[in-house]
Amino acid sequence: MSVPSTPIHLMATIYRRIFPNTNRELAKWRKQAEAIPNEELRSQALNSIDTKTFHCEGGSIYSLLAHDNWRKATSFIVAYQTISDYLDNLCDRSTSLDPDDFRCLHQAMLDALTPGAALHDYYALREDKDDGGYLNRLVQTCQQSLAQLEQYDIIQPYTHELASLYCDLQVHKHVQLEERVPRLEKWFDEYANKWSDLTWYEFSACAGSTLGVFCLVSYCFGPQMTSQLADQVLRSYFPYMQGLHILLDYYIDQQEDLEEGDLNFCSYYEHEGHMKERFLYFINQTKQHVKALPHASFHHMVQKGLVGLYLADSKVQSLHGADDMVKALLNVSGLKSKFFYVNSKLYHKIKPGLA
Template sequence: MSVPIEPLFLMNQTYRKVFPIVHREMHIWKQKAQRIENEECRSQALASLNDKAFHCEGGGIMSLLALKGKRDAIEFIVAYQTISDYLDNLCDRSTSLDPEDFTMLHYAMEDALTVGAVPRDYYQMREDSENHYLSGLVLRCQEVLSRIPNYLLIKDELLFLSKIYCELQIHKHVAEEEREERLQSWFETHRKDFPEMEWFEFSACTGSTLGIFCLVSYALRPDFKPEYAAVIREGYFPYIQGLHILLDYFIDQEEDREEGDLNFCFYYQDPESLFARLQHFVEEADRHTNKLPHSRFHKLINRGLLGVYLSDEKVNNQKKVRMLARKIIRSSGTVSLFFYVNGRAYRSIMKMMPGNIYLKEERI
């Protein structure tokens, strides 16, 4: 088994060796979510699994770096991403605007990365609660990490990436009139390290879990080296993660306007400025792969992000977004175009498939 460095091999491995395991893991958590007694928690848990499945699918691709540890990596990735998506739903769709509530909820993401940490009462600042689903996700993550001999070598980097992710979630879910000021003040504490970014771009860079998934996947390899931990964190944060989240916000613009949600793409002066900065992030993301082991794989991830996000059906429903997406794809080369066409074909096939996709068998 080797790390894919060609588009066709990557997609072959993804469809045959990654997605079926991801879907089965998600089905396990869906069954657990259905048993949540509290109606609000159950509703948000199921919505996060049903509506954001592609987050787990995309994160699962990082497991290919783990080689024989792929199943462990997927188990962790699905559980951790499910925590992220569930908490995002709880914060986005709840009536709470209390930063202390959001802080308490997001301790789950820190505890999930800390082997031996006892799950807390994450719901103590809100009325709706449950007693097995979120703590179960936390313990599943810890269980996988406890099996990784190199866990202590990546722990500090994991907690750094988790900390800034959670800080973003707390600041961006408060009352609308407080969001910008909180995020701008937060950025000022980091500005010296990011001289060429705006506050909303820095916020986007903190909002991805890809760096965490990459660290865990590499740590599962027998040839993991101690110096890889910092190299991977610096390779993925800020630019690869920033590209990931800016694309996520890019396709969600219409939905976020309707819901009144924060969207970092709204802060660009015009479509030309947005296009220029997305291109900048693509170039910097590619440049930051140069020091990473298996750099060609990570460049494929960058191109895959472009193709997968810009092929989303949400793009077709937004005229200005659709026009800009096509411009980005045309300027990003044949590999991005390959992933774009592949993404559209995959979504069309999945729409036509009967039954429960989570029960598909893996073909070895």
């Protein structure tokens, strides 16, 4: 399968092939989640699939970079994103506030990126333990996918770098409320010299995305992986593309996070005008940094698609100042972003009828 270079080609491929295959993969994991013996783990596993399907759908778009191996890439993407969403639910809705517990859980994300690695007792530090092997199977599915890649050793240092940042973030952001910001600020101190244009909360957002991992793995399933390409992907996706992704995700969840008492990085901007200014900065930086990648038009469409997809979410309508934000971000992203915005709204309306 060729990598789409126009919005119409991209959307047609996504709706006809990518999303249906992604939802079939998710249905398999949902069936396994239904069989989890522990009630709390079962509830969180099912909730993570039912409420975060769009994470897997969005991530699976990268499978197009794998050409004829797109189904294999999708299998990895869905399993890895399902681990991410499941563990996020366990940490967000957990009675535990133990950073060691969160570190233990997220070892699964590093093991998933290490073919042949021994599995750990990921629930060792929590009361709810019996998932019937659900998390182990997710990890092993990822390992088995990556074991098929002859050149995985080229990208493994890069996938682990991104995953380590992700895991650090998840540990720091889920501890006791009064410890979260000091821990995240101290963590950012280690990187502040390199990323002096970012604040601690923007850097945290950049660490919270899985897009760079999906891009690396999908390219590795394709015919052209090299050390130079792996390095280009890392520099193109971290921090700005990943930051844009997660800042948009936090933007639409502001009201929900306020009600649930969850940390939301958008709340640390001085005012809405400041937030808009910084979102525009991330969009422009992303545009510049993906230019050097093969299939640059595809990556530009992903950036525009992120803007269109998130701003089309129904939750945006309830946010103060949303009309101005939506208009500004769509305008700077151009006509393609508006195309994705309209298509996303239509997709959300008709999706129940597609099931």
